[in-house]
Amino acid sequence: MNSSSNLINALFIFVLAGFIGFEVIRRVSPLLHTPLMSLTNALDAIAVVGAIVLVGEHKSTLSAVFGFIAVVAATSNIVGGFLITDRMLKMFKPSRPAAKSSTESVTK
Amino acid sequence: MAPDLAGGQIVIELVYLVASVLFILSLKWMSSPTTARHGIWAGEIGMLLAISGTLLRHGIIDYRLIAIAIVLGVIIGVPLGEVAMTAVPQRTALSHAFGALCVTLVGSAEFYLRSPNISRFMMSVLSLEVILGGLTVTGSLMAAGKLQEILPQRPLTYKGQNLVNFLLLAGALAIAVTLVLHPDSKSLFPFMILIALTFGVLLIIPIGGADMPTVISLLNGYAGLSAAAMGFVLDSKLLIIAGALDGSSGLILSIIMSKAMNRSFTNVLFGAFGQVQTSAAAGEETRPVRSATAEEAAAILSSANRVVIVPGYGMAVAQAQHKVRELYDALTKRGVDVRFAIHPVAGRMPGHMNVLLAEANIPYDRLIEMDDINGDFPQTDVALVIGANDVTNPAARSDASSPIYGMPILDVDKAHTVMVIKRSMNPGFAGIDNPLYYLDNTLMLFGDAKAFVGSIVRELTGGHS
Numbered sequence: 001m002n003s004s005s006n007l008i009n010a011l012f013i014f015v016l017a018g019f020i021g022f023e024v025i026r027r028v029s030p031l032l033h034t035p036l037m038s039l040t041n042a043l044d045a046i047a048v049v050g051a052i053v054l055v056g057e058h059k060s061t062l063s064a065v066f067g068f069i070a071v072v073a074a075t076s077n078i079v080g081g082f083l084i085t086d087r088m089l090k091m092f093k094p095s096r097p098a099a100k101s102s103t104e105s106v107t108k
Numbered sequence: 109m110a111p112d113l114a115g116g117q118i119v120i121e122l123v124y125l126v127a128s129v130l131f132i133l134s135l136k137w138m139s140s141p142t143t144a145r146h147g148i149w150a151g152e153i154g155m156l157l158a159i160s161g162t163l164l165r166h167g168i169i170d171y172r173l174i175a176i177a178i179v180l181g182v183i184i185g186v187p188l189g190e191v192a193m194t195a196v197p198q199r200t201a202l203s204h205a206f207g208a209l210c211v212t213l214v215g216s217a218e219f220y221l222r223s224p225n226i227s228r229f230m231m232s233v234l235s236l237e238v239i240l241g242g243l244t245v246t247g248s249l250m251a252a253g254k255l256q257e258i259l260p261q262r263p264l265t266y267k268g269q270n271l272v273n274f275l276l277l278a279g280a281l282a283i284a285v286t287l288v289l290h291p292d293s294k295s296l297f298p299f300m301i302l303i304a305l306t307f308g309v310l311l312i313i314p315i316g317g318a319d320m321p322t323v324i325s326l327l328n329g330y331a332g333l334s335a336a337a338m339g340f341v342l343d344s345k346l347l348i349i350a351g352a353l354d355g356s357s358g359l360i361l362s363i364i365m366s367k368a369m370n371r372s373f374t375n376v377l378f379g380a381f382g383q384v385q386t387s388a389a390a391g392e393e394t395r396p397v398r399s400a401t402a403e404e405a406a407a408i409l410s411s412a413n414r415v416v417i418v419p420g421y422g423m424a425v426a427q428a429q430h431k432v433r434e435l436y437d438a439l440t441k442r443g444v445d446v447r448f449a450i451h452p453v454a455g456r457m458p459g460h461m462n463v464l465l466a467e468a469n470i471p472y473d474r475l476i477e478m479d480d481i482n483g484d485f486p487q488t489d490v491a492l493v494i495g496a497n498d499v500t501n502p503a504a505r506s507d508a509s510s511p512i513y514g515m516p517i518l519d520v521d522k523a524h525t526v527m528v529i530k531r532s533m534n535p536g537f538a539g540i541d542n543p544l545y546y547l548d549n550t551l552m553l554f555g556d557a558k559a560f561v562g563s564i565v566r567e568l569t570g571g572h573s
Binding site for chain 1: 127131132134135136138139140141142144145147148151152154155158159162163165167168169170171173174176177178180181182184185186187188189190191193196199200203204206207209210211213214216217218220221229324325328331332335336338339340342343344345346347348349350351352353354355356357358360361364450452457458459460462463466467469471472473474475477
């Protein structure tokens with residue numbers, strides 16, 4: 001299924017992405033650790049692509065059912081995760097009195 | 109070598125590449141509150157691209173079922189995005205459970221589709237995926253239950269707990285090894301999942317509320333790693349990248365949290381946290397403390413130049429953050445410099461206090477991290493502790509016999525006057541006595557945090573100007 005060169009490629013990607021993650025996350029302000037967690041949670045729900053394929057290809061009843069539940073779970077994480085992260089970040093305001101209007105629309 | 113990709117396939121892979129870049133940018137922009145909201149947009153666009161790309165894939169025939177599942181997910185997701193800020197820790201735990209559920213289900217489905225044609229490496233990664241995923245599902249549900257107070261928050265320990273956990277994990281690994289060698293043993297697979305699910309429950313049973321920030325971060329890391337493993341199984345580079353980012357985020361946060369509690373990282377990794385500290389300091393209740401009324405507290409605060417407020421979980425429980433904002437406004441109006449000292453593990457998840465105070469409209473540049481504010485306490489006129497206990501306990505610095513000895517704390521005792529709002533003299537959550545309360549420069553303000561801060565505000569605004 002997966003040739004060994006594919007596997008090595010995947011390992012390279014994993015290790016390098018881990019390093020990028022480490023360097024990027026280290027610089028996140030502790031102020032924003034809660035929204036960081038809800039954001040990574042939403043991004044992690046990209047696992048939905050694997051679930052979509054399972055449902056879409058419908059290779060067996062079991063795989064379609066499992067895939068269906070997985071799509072529901074992941075989608076709720078995507079929607080809920082982005083929504084709440086956005087709500088939280090909107091609350092963080094600097095000292096200088098409101099320069100921007102508060103009429104920004106809510107993201108989907 | 110991989111077979112040459114068809115034209116459409118290349119486009120989809122390129123879309124995934126763009127999505128990966130957007131995900132990394134999304135996290136990069138979280139470095140500061142001024143750019144953080146761009147981060148959300150980058151993340152959303154990346155997500156939209158990736159999902160659209162996937163829907164274009166050759167071989168997808170059943171769009172109706174996908175659509176129904178997505179609609180259902182939106183219906184569940186929207187309320188989860190609109191919970192109150194005080195409920196964010198349990199919401200986060202719940203979403204870790206959902207993420208891990210998705211990964212575990214996809215992993216299981218892939219096993220049954222592919223068995224027995226699974227290479228040894230693939231089976232190892234698949235086992236890792238479902239074991240990590242499974243224990244994160246139940247572990248996160250337990251954590252959410254404890255945070256929502258559906259389950260008892262008290263840590264539950266029994267003799268041989270670590271041995272039982274270790275044996276369970278060993279059992280799951282033994283099944284994994286068997287499956288790697290004999291990928292046709294389909295009947296063993298459910299047992300591996302079952303053990304992982306049980307392990308997740310047992311892992312969280314001994315965890316108390318004060319350890320939640322570490323545990324939530326750790327579960328976040330596990331969820332990310334299991335997603336990365338799923339990326340290996342599906343040969344999806346995008347998923348490997350997203351999983352690696354989420355995994356490193358969770359692991360970094362757990363390291364920060366464990367440092368802030370003076371626990372070694374290995375101690376945290378192997379779930380040895382949450383050992384109940386037997387409260388050593390009994391029988392010292394008779395030591396005298398000085399207390400003050402709201403009127404006296406208001407007088408001291410209004411004559412101060414520099415005030416540092418130290419919020420803790422108690423503030424969240426009492427829902428006092430909006431009253432605290434009124435206090436901040438009243439004092440600032442009188443020319444008092446008011447700042448907030450944030451301990452990394454104050455609250456129930458990383459950054460918990462910052463979110464609550466930001467919700468109450470306190471500007472984020474007034475929220476100061478522990479390391480940046482500790483040097484300022486000697487020049488602080490009043491340190492006002494609201495619902496925080498262990499993170500201000502000077503025994504962590506001086507008393508080697510204290511269970512929290514060595515934990516970095518906020519040096520509130522160095523302020524000229526310390527005021528502590530507390531319901532009674534009962535020791536805090538961890539059951540550790542706090543010598544801070546008996547110091548000469550400490551005034552105890554007995555009462556509910558919200559009510560007491562409210563009466564200080566009334567004194568400040570009504571009494572004088």
